Amino acid sequence: MESRSNAPAVLVVEEETHQREAIVSHLEAAGFSALGVESTDEALGLLRARTILALVTDAHLPGPMDGFELAQTARERFADLPVVMMSGHSDASSGALPEGAAFVAKPYLLEHLVPTLRRMTGVR
Numbered sequence: 001m002e003s004r005s006n007a008p009a010v011l012v013v014e015e016e017t018h019q020r021e022a023i024v025s026h027l028e029a030a031g032f033s034a035l036g037v038e039s040t041d042e043a044l045g046l047l048r049a050r051t052i053l054a055l056v057t058d059a060h061l062p063g064p065m066d067g068f069e070l071a072q073t074a075r076e077r078f079a080d081l082p083v084v085m086m087s088g089h090s091d092a093s094s095g096a097l098p099e100g101a102a103f104v105a106k107p108y109l110l111e112h113l114v115p116t117l118r119r120m121t122g123v124r
Contacts, residue, residue, distance in 0.1 A: 007033040008033065008051040008052065008053040009032070009033040009034055009035045009050070009051075009052060009053055010027050010032050010033070010034045010035070010052075010053050010054045010055075010056055010117060011034075011035050011037070011043060011046055011047070011052045011054070011055050011056065012024055012027070012034055012035065012036045012037070012056045012057075013036075013037055013038070013039070013040065013042075013043045013055070013056070013057040013058060013061065013067065013070065014036065014038065014057075014058045014086075015038045015039070015058065015061055015062060017038070019106075020036040020037075020038065021036065022110075023036065023056065023109070023110075023113070024036040026110050026113065026114070027113070027114070027117070030114040031123075032053070032114075032117065032123065033053070039061065039062075039063060040057075040061055040063060040064075040065040040066075040067075040069070040070045041063070043055070043057070043070055043074075044070070044073070044074075047074055047077065047078065052078075052081065053082070053121055053123070054081065054082040054083070054084065054117055054120060054121050055070075055071065055074050055081055055082070055083045055084070056083075056084045056086060056113065056117075057070050057071055057083070057084075057085060057086070058085075058086055058087060059085050059086065059087035059089075059095060060087060060089060066095070067085060067087075067095075068085070068095030068096060068097070071083045071085055071097065071098050071101060072096065072098055074098075075098035075099075075101070082100075082101075082102075082117070082120035082121050083097070083098055083100075083101040083102070084101065084102045084103075084104055084113065084116055084117065084120070085097055085101060085102070085103045085104070086103075086104050086105070086106055086109055086113075087103075087105065087106060088105070088106030088107065102116050102120060104116060
């Protein structure tokens, strides 16, 4: 897990270590506090344990719950949580996004993620 502080953080769920680390670094360079985890189980634990500013999750994660299910579960528990779904293998039609969630295709992730999070969270 990576994090700069105990401030509300953007939670990044991505099973690929290098991609996860790059996304967390990108968000931190933009001024966000960010945490990176590789599984939905870890993500659910952090959602329960600390204040999360936003959830950024890969759509297709291994294990019993994929990113779409994680996003739905997170929004059921935290109705106002901003959610960004990302994928390099699909588009938003691959699963049901929670109402108000955003979708960013991985080839454009670093270009669009920070502006999307700024819009959704109000953090400048």
